[in-house]
Amino acid sequence: MNSLLLAANTAGYAAPPLWRVLTKTGYFIGLAGAIGTAVTYATTVRPALRSAADDGDAAALRTRSALHIACAGVVLLIAGYFQLAGRVARSGKGMPFGDALAPGRIGDYLGAPAAKGAWIAQGAVHLVQNVVLAATAAAMIALFAPAVRRHLDRIALAVLPLSLAVTLTAAVPTTAPADLDRWFDLVLDQIHIVSGTVWLGGLALLVSLAGARGRLGDGAGLLWADIWRRFSLVAMTCVGAVALSGLWLTWKHVGTVSQLWTTGYGIALLVKAALVLGLVAAGAVNQFWLMPRIARARRADAAAPLLHLTLRHFPAVVWGEVVLGVGVLVVLPFLAGSARSEAGSAKAVCSGSVFAAGAALALALGVSLYATAKASDALSRRPSPAAVAV
Numbered sequence: 366m367n368s369l370l371l372a373a374n375t376a377g378y379a380a381p382p383l384w385r386v387l388t389k390t391g392y393f394i395g396l397a398g399a400i401g402t403a404v405t406y407a408t409t410v411r412p413a414l415r416s417a418a419d420d421g422d423a424a425a426l427r428t429r430s431a432l433h434i435a436c437a438g439v440v441l442l443i444a445g446y447f448q449l450a451g452r453v454a455r456s457g458k459g460m461p462f463g464d465a466l467a468p469g470r471i472g473d474y475l476g477a478p479a480a481k482g483a484w485i486a487q488g489a490v491h492l493v494q495n496v497v498l499a500a501t502a503a504a505m506i507a508l509f510a511p512a513v514r515r516h517l518d519r520i521a522l523a524v525l526p527l528s529l530a531v532t533l534t535a536a537v538p539t540t541a542p543a544d545l546d547r548w549f550d551l552v553l554d555q556i557h558i559v560s561g562t563v564w565l566g567g568l569a570l571l572v573s574l575a576g577a578r579g580r581l582g583d584g585a586g587l588l589w590a591d592i593w594r595r596f597s598l599v600a601m602t603c604v605g606a607v608a609l610s611g612l613w614l615t616w617k618h619v620g621t622v623s624q625l626w627t628t629g630y631g632i633a634l635l636v637k638a639a640l641v642l643g644l645v646a647a648g649a650v651n652q653f654w655l656m657p658r659i660a661r662a663r664r665a666d667a668a669a670p671l672l673h674l675t676l677r678h679f680p681a682v683v684w685g686e687v688v689l690g691v692g693v694l695v696v697l698p699f700l701a702g703s704a705r706s707e708a709g710s711a712k713a714v715c716s717g718s719v720f721a722a723g724a725a726l727a728l729a730l731g732v733s734l735y736a737t738a739k740a741s742d743a744l745s746r747r748p749s750p751a752a753v754a755v
């Protein structure tokens with residue numbers, strides 16, 4: 366990534382130090398593991414397991430879900446600590462990251478008084494955020510204990526609002542936002558983070574659960590057909606939300622199209638967009654190739670092809686999506702500064718025409734996602750060729 370940025374004339378661009386890359390990427394991986402897992406368990410896995418025909422399969426996937434959530438809790442706790450140390454290092458001018466790891470330094474930062482004109486100290490906001498983060502991680506980690514797993518559903522449903530609160534509390538502004546524009550920034554940034562982490566965290570949970578296929582019965586294809594169908598709706602909603610909020614963030618930071626390849630920020634964003642396009646392309650394979658075949662195998666009552674499609678083909682594609690998704694989170698810290706300031710172009714100012722363009726984009730995105738779902742449905746209803754091809 367650094368060599369790519371050095372290739373272009375990005376004089377005004379400052380690549381992030383390694384500790385910044387690791388702490389920011391780690392934090393969003395931790396957040397995806399918490400928010401994405403909790404939302405996907407509540408909207409996709411739990412409802413599918415409740416209507417599962419085979420109790421043995423449901424029990425095996427519940428155990429696996431509990432262990433996945435518990436492991437994600439450990440990642441969240443560690444990533445949270447390093448992200449907090451990263452905040453401390455950035456607040457102390459030139460403080461070595463190693464020093465910022467010291468509990469004393471972190472205590473000083475969290476207890477620092479409010480800045481002039483602020484209604485609350487930034488340290489206090491991050492104190493609340495990290496107390497919520499620790500509570501969320503503790504609830505998740507408790508699922509390592511077999512006795513606690515009986516309460517999997519209740520714990521998973523409690524982790525959902527808690528994990529959302531981890532990112533929402535961090536966004537609390539210490540001074541009142543100056544104008545509507547600033548409010549849009551705050552809200553759309555959080556929509557971006559939540560929809561992105563639900564999408565990636567959900568993919569990671571499902572590919573981890575599919576890894577339990579060795580412990581599932583021959584009839585598990587039906588259960589998994591239901592799981593993939595439910596998640597495709599969640600994923601499509603996330604694609605729409607992350608694209609729309611991403612376009613707002615892009616407009617805020619990129620003034621002209623050419624800044625995408627003439628600034629360090631722009632190049633990082635191009636790399637990110639390419640990775641996201643890969644994710645969307647994989648999603649299209651699921652919608653237009655795999656889902657119709659799964660629906661046809663289901664209608665033909667073809668258990669073996671159904672099992673192969675849902676527990677071999679689908680997870681293979683989703684593994685690819687998870688790798689691309691981690692790539693997106695690794696590129697994130699390189700979105701440092703702004704292409705506008707690098708290129709010396711004016712700040713983005715909101716206007717009626719910008720809102721109108723945003724509304725038109727939202728409509729176009731909504732229509733295209735609806736058309737995607739309808740097309741996938743139509744392909745599923747198409748009469749199956751002689752034998753269900755897998």
Ligand code: HEM
Nearest residue numbers: 393554558561562607608611612614615618641693697700
């Ligand atoms: C899988 C899809 C995506 C994920 C998981 C994702 C995730 C994120 C996250 C976590 C942030 C950091 C927000 C922060 O620090 O406050 C971010 C920033 C950003 N994202 Fe995305 N994003 C995705 C797709 C997109 C797309 C499609 C676009 C453009 C259309 C986009 C444009 C941006 C921009 C411009 C920023 C930087 C904002 C800044 O400099 O503060 N993202 N993204």
